[in-house]
Amino acid sequence: xxxxxxxxxxxxxxxxxxxxxxxxxxxxxxxxxxxxxxxxxxxxxxxxxxxxxxxxxxxxxxxxxxxxxxxxxxxxxxxxxxxxxxxxxxxxxxxxxxxxxxxxxxxxxxxxxxxxxxxxxxxxxxxxxxxxxxxxxxxxxxxxxxxxxxxxxxxxxxxxxxxxxxxxxxxxxxxxxxxxxxxxxxxxxxxxxxxxxxxxxxxxxxxxxxxxxxxxxxxxxxxxxxxxxxxxxxxxxxxx
Numbered sequence: 001x002x003x004x005x006x007x008x009x010x011x012x013x014x015x016x017x018x019x020x021x022x023x024x025x026x027x028x029x030x031x032x033x034x035x036x037x038x039x040x041x042x043x044x045x046x047x048x049x050x051x052x053x054x055x056x057x058x059x060x061x062x063x064x065x066x067x068x069x070x071x072x073x074x075x076x077x078x079x080x081x082x083x084x085x086x087x088x089x090x091x092x093x094x095x096x097x098x099x100x101x102x103x104x105x106x107x108x109x110x111x112x113x114x115x116x117x118x119x120x121x122x123x124x125x126x127x128x129x130x131x132x133x134x135x136x137x138x139x140x141x142x143x144x145x146x147x148x149x150x151x152x153x154x155x156x157x158x159x160x161x162x163x164x165x166x167x168x169x170x171x172x173x174x175x176x177x178x179x180x181x182x183x184x185x186x187x188x189x190x191x192x193x194x195x196x197x198x199x200x201x202x203x204x205x206x207x208x209x210x211x212x213x214x215x216x217x218x219x220x221x222x223x224x225x226x227x228x229x230x231x232x233x234x235x236x237x238x239x240x
Contacts, residue, residue: 043067118199152191152209171197
């Protein structure tokens with residue numbers, strides 16, 4: 001485990017060096033550290049953000065100083081508290097965390113050409129037909145590795161290797177909410193209207209981000225996700 005500064009009010013707890021070599025094991029370890037830090041409620045910590053191989057810790061330097069004194073500096077004080085939280089507790093919590101099965105969420109997707117703007121581009125790159133792309137994408141099982149870029153955007157690990165397609169050279173200025181895309185070796189869902197450079201292959205009628213709800217995101221890091229192909233008519237009936 002490595003703890004490195006990220007500006008003057010954040011640090012990164014690097015849990016693993018690589019994600020691709022052992023994605024399930026790495027994600028489980030990152031989520032375990034994330035949950036341990038959540039439970040610890042370390043004074044001064046205001047937000048935690050798990051990613052592929054690390055957990056970002058955002059903090060209020062003044063609050064850390066007031067609560068702990070931080071004679072050796074804010075970063076060193078916080079790093080010490082984090083290590084004392086994670087290292088002794090990791091073995092104790094490992095079995096409990098592993099026993100908690102992640103949620104399995106089904107996401108309906110309409111792969112019609114009206115929504116799959118880049119199906120032809122993916123087909124050209126992968127040498128697969130449209131139906132083959134849809135079948136492969138909709139029959140796999142994915143894991144929410146992290147959420148970011150815009151509120152609620154889900155980075156999903158588990159894309160079949162033969163579907164991997166480089167991002168577009170020129171990103172679109174505006175992508176409709178619910179658009180499902182492929183970016184390199186990942187797939188993901190745009191929850192809000194935003195710019196983006198992923199290859200769009202479909203759209204879900206579900207609302208993935210709602211600031212009025214708690215939590216505001218439909219999907220959470222660690223969730224398992226399955227896609228279900230739906231017709232255009234089903235899309236309209238499910239539209240929220």
